[in-house]
Amino acid sequence: MENNRNIDRLIAEKLRQSNSPSPSPQLQGQIMVKVVRKARRRAVARSVRNVALGVLAGVLLLVLMGVGVVLLVDLFGLLPILEQMDSYLDSVMLTLRSLAESSTFMLLSFVSVAIGVVMIVTQLQSDRTEAKRR
Amino acid sequence: MHNLSDIECVAQVLDGDTNAFGVLVERHTQRVYALVAGIVGSGDEAEDITQEVFIKAWSNLHKFGHKSAFATWLYRIGYNTAITSKRARLRERAVALPRGIGELPEEVEQQLFTDVDIASLEVALEKLPPNQRAIVELHYRHELSLAEVAEVVGSNENNVKVMIHRARRQLALLIKRENDGKQ
Numbered sequence: 001m002e003n004n005r006n007i008d009r010l011i012a013e014k015l016r017q018s019n020s021p022s023p024s025p026q027l028q029g030q031i032m033v034k035v036v037r038k039a040r041r042r043a044v045a046r047s048v049r050n051v052a053l054g055v056l057a058g059v060l061l062l063v064l065m066g067v068g069v070v071l072l073v074d075l076f077g078l079l080p081i082l083e084q085m086d087s088y089l090d091s092v093m094l095t096l097r098s099l100a101e102s103s104t105f106m107l108l109s110f111v112s113v114a115i116g117v118v119m120i121v122t123q124l125q126s127d128r129t130e131a132k133r134r
Numbered sequence: 135m136h137n138l139s140d141i142e143c144v145a146q147v148l149d150g151d152t153n154a155f156g157v158l159v160e161r162h163t164q165r166v167y168a169l170v171a172g173i174v175g176s177g178d179e180a181e182d183i184t185q186e187v188f189i190k191a192w193s194n195l196h197k198f199g200h201k202s203a204f205a206t207w208l209y210r211i212g213y214n215t216a217i218t219s220k221r222a223r224l225r226e227r228a229v230a231l232p233r234g235i236g237e238l239p240e241e242v243e244q245q246l247f248t249d250v251d252i253a254s255l256e257v258a259l260e261k262l263p264p265n266q267r268a269i270v271e272l273h274y275r276h277e278l279s280l281a282e283v284a285e286v287v288g289s290n291e292n293n294v295k296v297m298i299h300r301a302r303r304q305l306a307l308l309i310k311r312e313n314d315g316k317q
Contacts, residue, residue, distance in 0.1 A: 003240040007302060008274075010247040011255070015275040018252045020168040021176035023184060027167070031159050031188045032152075038192065039152050 040127075047123040055116035062108050140204035147195055159188055162205060165276060166212045172271035173216040173264045183219055187212045202285050206278070209286045213268055220264040243306040250309050258308035266301040273298055 072078070136157060138146070146154035166187055171180040190211050191198075198207050238246075250258075259267055265287070272278045272286060273294075284294045 003244050007240070007244050007247050010244070011270070011302065011305070012274040012277070014247075014250070014252050014255050015259075015270075016277075018256055018275075020164075020275060021171040021180070023163060023167040023181055027181055027184060028156075028159050028163050031163070031185050032156050034185065034189055035155055035159075035192050036152055038189065 043127045044124060047127055048120060051116055051120045051123055054119065055112060058112045058116070059109055062105060062112065066105050141200065144195060144198060144204060147192070155192055158191075158204070162208055163188075165205070166208060169209060169212050169268065169271055169276065170216045172259075172275070173213070173268045174220050175260070179219070180216075183216050184212070187215050190215065202282070206282050206285050209272065209276075209278075210288070213272075213286050214288075217264050217268065238303065238306050238310065242310075243303070246306050246309050246313075254309060254312060255305070258305050258312065261308050262301060262304055266297060266304065269294060269297050270301050270305070 138154070138157065140158065140161070143154040143157050147158070163184065167180060167184045170183045170187065171177075174180055174183060187208065191208055194211075198204065247255075259270060262270065269283055269287060272283045273280070278286065280291045280294050280298075283298075284291045287294065289297075
């Protein structure tokens, strides 16, 4: 037992006296360059994902609103009443019909996608500025 | 920033502060490199693996569960990465170790370790299999306790104790063989 401890002590002392190998001075810098690159890539991926989710939620909300309007018109029998009204209301009806035929939704979708693209660009720019600051 | 503890730095990195990771890199590069170089030998490969270790640590920092010290967790990544790399190379080149483990009495062992110079001890250490060499490095050179070494290599304390004992005997036999060769 005593011998064992002595041997342990001897090995430990000799290994600690010996110079442990050292990396080149550039190693820390190289590691940090890779980490910063990865951090930027990760931040960009996160922004794109967030914006995509936002756009998806926006489109879904618009679709639900459209379906809701059509259902309300059907449910309360608004369409026949509207049909009996004067020509002024014809335009309203046309709007509702076109809404039901989704052409308006297409337009609104384009608008929401355009807003999404603007949001992505803004987010990417702010991320880049933030990464540069760090 | 430099007076923050490892745990505080980890928390800041998880909050998105890359500079805090720089502090951890600065603090631990030397020791991680020494451990990796102890397994694969110093040079470009050890530097590449050290880089890989820190990138892995950064990518998986959210998995660091504070169950052990950050340094121990980092060593574990270093050990696993270096051992995997070394094993891949060992498949190509088998290492012949001396037979007859346990033949030397403890008194002879003690005498061998008393007389051996540091360079010869390092040469003998390089001839050990990578896992034994890593354990010797961690326990003797880096002063990790048996429990910490067990944490790093993913084993238990008793196994580590046995492995250290075997590594020590293997070292003694290698030193003896070297001495016999000189005479």
